[in-house]
Amino acid sequence: xxxxxxxxxxxxxxxxxxxxxxxxxxxxxxxxxxxxxxxxxxxxxxxxxxxxxxxxxxxxxxxxxxxxxxxxxxxxxxxxxxxxxxxxxxxxxxxxxxxxxxxxxxxxxxxxxxxxxxxxxxxxxxxxxxxxxxxxxxxxxxxxxxxxxxxxxxxxxxxxxxxxxxxxxxxxxxxxxxxxxxxxxxxxxxxxxxxxxxxxxxxxxxxxxxxxxxxxxxxxxxxxxxxxxxxxxxxxxxxxxxxxxxxxxxxxxxxxxxxxxxxxxxxxxxxxxxxxxxxxxxxxxxxxxxxxxxxxxxxxxxxxxxxxxxxxxxxxxxxxxxxxxxxxxxxxxxxxxxxxxxxxxxxxxxxxxxxxxxxxxxxxxxxxxxxxxxxxxxxxxxxxxxxxxxxxxxxxxxxxxxxxxxxxxxxxxxxxxxxxxxxxxxxxxxxxxxxxxxxxxxxxxxxxxxxxxxxxxxxxxxxxxxxxxxxxxxxxxxxxx
Ligand SMILES: *Cc1c(COP(=O)(O)O)cnc(C)c1O
Numbered sequence: 001x002x003x004x005x006x007x008x009x010x011x012x013x014x015x016x017x018x019x020x021x022x023x024x025x026x027x028x029x030x031x032x033x034x035x036x037x038x039x040x041x042x043x044x045x046x047x048x049x050x051x052x053x054x055x056x057x058x059x060x061x062x063x064x065x066x067x068x069x070x071x072x073x074x075x076x077x078x079x080x081x082x083x084x085x086x087x088x089x090x091x092x093x094x095x096x097x098x099x100x101x102x103x104x105x106x107x108x109x110x111x112x113x114x115x116x117x118x119x120x121x122x123x124x125x126x127x128x129x130x131x132x133x134x135x136x137x138x139x140x141x142x143x144x145x146x147x148x149x150x151x152x153x154x155x156x157x158x159x160x161x162x163x164x165x166x167x168x169x170x171x172x173x174x175x176x177x178x179x180x181x182x183x184x185x186x187x188x189x190x191x192x193x194x195x196x197x198x199x200x201x202x203x204x205x206x207x208x209x210x211x212x213x214x215x216x217x218x219x220x221x222x223x224x225x226x227x228x229x230x231x232x233x234x235x236x237x238x239x240x241x242x243x244x245x246x247x248x249x250x251x252x253x254x255x256x257x258x259x260x261x262x263x264x265x266x267x268x269x270x271x272x273x274x275x276x277x278x279x280x281x282x283x284x285x286x287x288x289x290x291x292x293x294x295x296x297x298x299x300x301x302x303x304x305x306x307x308x309x310x311x312x313x314x315x316x317x318x319x320x321x322x323x324x325x326x327x328x329x330x331x332x333x334x335x336x337x338x339x340x341x342x343x344x345x346x347x348x349x350x351x352x353x354x355x356x357x358x359x360x361x362x363x364x365x366x367x368x369x370x371x372x373x374x375x376x377x378x379x380x381x382x383x384x385x386x387x388x389x390x391x392x393x394x395x396x397x398x399x400x401x402x403x404x405x406x407x408x409x410x411x412x413x414x415x416x417x418x419x420x421x422x423x424x425x426x427x428x429x430x431x432x433x434x435x436x437x438x439x440x441x442x443x444x445x446x447x448x449x450x451x452x453x454x455x456x457x458x459x460x461x462x463x464x465x466x467x468x469x470x471x472x473x474x475x476x477x478x479x480x481x
Contacts, residue, residue, distance in 0.1 A: 155200035165273030167331035169243035225262025250281025264299025
């Protein structure tokens with residue numbers, strides 16, 4: 001005789017605090033821990049003083065048989081003294097939205113799998129697109145083909161756009177040459193980006209199995225239309241098929257902006273898919289005064305930026321818009337019976353727009369952040385970071401020992417000690433060794449420089465001055481050696 005269900009309950013009882021009423025106390029305590037952590041983050045050493053491999057000896061060798069508690073040791077990315085990389089966003093509305101997303105725990109791969117998950121995403125990408133004043137061809141509400149999707153990262157967006165472009169190029173080539181095989185066409189495909197583009201662009205070329213050429217930017221580190229045109233022309237003459245260009249708005253090294261307005265017409269004239277990577281700087285386009293930097297966006301086929309970098313939406317939330325998503329949907333369309341449903345075609349099934357099948361309810365983070373801050377506060381947040389960067393710039397400019405190496409446009413300041421690279425290398429090494437503030441360097445045309453990014457939502461003028469004083473103290477040491 002089969003055992004009754006109550007028997008099953010008795011036989012399989014999960015004995016964990018997390019499954020009991022104590023969970024609520026734990027969850028509430030955790031919320032207090034999180035808010036205390038963030039409110040007092042200024043007082044923590046920004047970089048932990050640990051070496052790779054430090055963790056294993058501190059924790060048990062195997063997972064516990066019985067339920068346990070947890071501890072952690074981390075780098076404090078949200079300290080106002082953290083100036084490395086670019087910011088990664090963080091706000092209470094986004095944290096709370098992630099808690100809710102964790103509780104709902106749906107997997108919105110198709111409309112029917114979670115209608116709210118899909119539909120809120122469509123609407124949030126329209127809201128966000130309107131905030132940036134994107135051309136209506138990118139917005140679902142325009143009633144055309146276009147629309148937005150939340151990818152996990154900018155790297156995924158670049159790869160997904162490349163795969164869409166590849167599908168389009170193969171289709172166009174077959175129209176002209178019906179006798180060509182896919183493999184013949186793929187071996188001729190060429191993509192392009194600036195040598196200053198993010199490493200994920202080169203990686204997209206590798207993962208997508210196509211040639212990606214790195215083009216030289218001008219003396220201001222901006223990729224120009226003429227350079228792209230020349231490369232495309234030469235490759236066409238050599239019998240190749242140019243199919244994809246990535247333009248960067250706000251490069252990672254020094255936050256410069258490729259000349260989209262020049263590159264767009266060249267791509268359009270040659271049937272080359274233009275993808276715009278504005279991972280960091282894209283958030284600033286919610287402020288009208290920065291939109292001159294995206295002039296020519298109407299020529300692009302796809303556009304991407306990371307609200308998870310600079311728009312107070314916790315990782316992961318990378319917003320991507322496409323004028324014609326059908327290239328992706330068709331390229332990635334596998335349609336097993338168990339994923340089909342009656343409403344197919346009337347709303348996006350986002351599984352076709354991305355690499356993985358499963359997806360979290362990430363639009364909740366946008367919904368909470370956009371509603372609980374409002375556009376005005378988000379604009380103020382961006383403007384404050386830019387103003388803090390200019391304040392730091394003015395401090396550096398007042399000290400003749402230093403030079404600014406790149407125009408300061410957003411929340412990033414590139415600077416160095418005048419003279420040999422070695423001096424600035426020593427400066428950085430000593431700054432990071434002291435652990436009060438944290439920076440990372442970069443190098444363009446063999447000139448080594450330090451990058452100070454305004455990262456934390458808590459950063460105040462006093463923090464910038466503290467960081468500058470720390471840099472000066474270390475510079476005094478380095479220069480007196
Ligand atoms: C940060 C950055 C990326 C990578 O972002 P992920 O979301 O981590 O993939 C890509 N491009 C640029 C210009 C960036 O600054």
